[in-house]
Amino acid sequence: MLRLNEAGISDKIPSWFWKMDIYYLNLSHNCMEGQLPxxxxxxxxxxxxxxxxxxSGPIPNLKASYMILSNNSFSGPIPLSFFESLVVLSLSHNHLNGSIPQFRFNQTYWKVLDLSNNELSGGFPDSWICNWTSLEVVDLSNNDLSGRLPDCWNKPHPGILDIPKNKKVEDTSSMVAYPIKLQSLHMRNNRLSGKFPSFLRLCKKLVVLDLGENRFSGSIPTWIGESLSSLRVLRLRSNFFNGNIPMQISSLSSLQVLDLACNNFSGNLPSSFGHFSIMAEIQERSQPMLSGMITTSFYHESLLIITKGLELEYTSVLLLVTRVDLSHNNLSGEVPDEITYLHGLHFLNLSENHFIGKIPENICDMRQLESLDLSMNDLSGPIPQTMLALNYLSNLNLSYNNLSGRIPSGKQFLTFNDPSTYIGNHYLCGQPLPECPTNASTHQEEEEEEVDRDDCEMIWIYGSSALGFVIGFWGFVGMMLVKKDIRIAYLQFLDKICDYIYIESAKKFAKLNFVMRKSSHKHG
Known part of the structure; x- marks a missing residue:
């Protein structure tokens, strides 16, 4: 065993050194140069x-169970001899080229494969990942790989039966070869195409899935909620996925990062978006992303996140990040109020869609929000005053909507003094935009108050009249029913009134009749 890591060695290693009979060799984090013999x-x-x-230079036909050659300048193809007795293979951040070799399939203990950040190209060998039943981490991000990922359903192997796609998958370990222990799959920034990989339906332990910056298409399968229940990171950014976002995605109760930006998703946002359990809670501490001593020792989970206008790579603090990014799609309808149930969400980006309606009034419940981008939609109405309660908000973009009224002032809004935050909302006013017209606003307020006052007076008049009629009528009827003397006297009074009206009417008709007869005699 020889450990010379972080020893400050900066020179070529003499050839005799490599001939030493050493089975454990650690020369990491130095400045050693030259080629390996x-x-x-x-x-x-x-x-x-x-x-x-x-x-630098090509990698010789090395044989090792744990082989970590990352962060160097190695070039050339990957030697096939690597894959005879591997547990960990890390060749990331080099200049390796060529295609992925046809790996051997007797890797019983293989846990980690990291070939990221190289210049690998071409497609995948048949049944490339299907037989790696012990692999827990696969990272091929930032290469030039193309084609489709293998479909483990359609790749039967000797001694292994295949089952139909439409059959419910339960305990298929003895029937189909697939990466049953896979926890992390990174394929970001390649030229991969095809549908959402079907073999993932069998990866029950998958925690991180990053297919961003590729050419995948089609819809997100509805089985994702049931089959990938352990998923904590789902990143499908910058592909050609389309269709509605399935409501089953809300069954991913452990999900803390959802990035579906820059696709062609359409339709309304499911109201069940407020059901992500982890995002609904304030995360003070969190469990490690991945499990297993070997995996966590030799692979550090990381994720590229675009937020606050910056592209940042999160590593150790990824455990505490909660984020939803649905920007650059064709989503429509109103922003569901249920999204405000995500009280532990840090970053929310719904920009460049076709959302309408008002900003949810209860957005103040999302107290952990650090960044909110609702720009380039068709939102209308005022900016809720309740947003003043978002004390952690440091990045806000509401530009190019149809918002109106006065911009809230005070607290965090005092820091949003760049007009670009609100530009494109023609009916917004107040700092940092031009001040609201005082006279116009005062006159409008007076008119509204006058209208409100008139309405109140009319309501009072009608209400009082109705109340007076009800009280007077039922008070009189009640008195008549209770007091017999008053009832008799009232009836006698009515009888006299009727007699008086009859007599007076008879006199008037008799007089009128007399006058008419007399007039007819004169003309005769």
Missing amino acids: SFLGSHTYAYLDLSSNCF
Whole structure:
């Protein structure tokens, strides 16, 4: 065993050094340079770590169970001899090229494969990932890989039965080869195409899925909620996915990062979006992303997140990040009020869609929000005054909507003094935009108050009249029913009134009749 890591060594290593009978060698984090000798292929290492140096040239046919050669300048193809007795293989951040070799399939203990940040190209060998039943991490991001991922359903192997796609998958470990232990799959920034990978339906332990910056198309399958219940990160950014966002996605109760930006999703946002359990709680501490001693020792989970206008890579603090990014799609309808149930959400981006209606009044319940982008939609109405309660909000973009009224002032809004935050809302006023017209606003307020006052007076008049009629009528009827003397006297009074009206009417008709007869005699 020889450990010379972080020793400050900066020179070529003499050839005699490589001939030493060492089974455990750690030379990481130095400034060593030069090429590795070809005769190293005759030596077998249990552990070989040459990471974070300046080694260059081709990699010889090394043999090691734990092989960490990342962060160097190695070039050329990947030697096929690597894949005979591997547990960990990390070749990331080099200049390796060529295609992915046809790996051997007897890797019983293989846990980590990291070939990210190289210049690998071409497609995948048949049944490329299906037989890696022990792999827990696969990272091929930032290469030039193309084509489709293998479909494990359609790749039967000797001694392994296949089952139909439409059959419910329960305990298929003895029937189909698939990466049953896969926890993390990174394929970001390649040229991969095809539908959402179907073999993932069998990866019950999958925690992180990053297919961003590729050419995948089609819809998100509805089985995602049931089959990937352990998923904490779903990143499908910058692809050609389309259709509605399935409501089953809200069954991913452990999800803390959802990035579907820059696709062609359409339709309304499901109201069930407020059901992400982890995002609904304030995260003070969190469990590690991945499990397993070997995996967590040799692979550090990271994720590229675009927020606050910056592209940042999150590593250790990824455990505490909660984020929803649905920007650059064709989503429509109103922003569901249920989204405000996500009390622990830090970043929310719904920009460049076709959302209408008002900003939810209860957005103040999302007290952990640090960044909110609702720009380039068709939102209308005022900016809720309740947003003043968002004390952690440091990035806000409401530009190019149809918002109106006075911009809230005070607290965090005092820091949003760039007009670009609100530009494109023609009926917004107040700092940092031009002040609201005082006279116009005062006159409008007076007119509204006058109208309100007139309405109140009319309501009072009608209400009083109705109340007086009801009280008077039923008071009189009640008195008549209770007092017999008053009832008799009232009836006698009515009888006299009727007699008086009859007599007076008879006199008037008799007089009128007399006058008419007399007038007729004169003319006769």
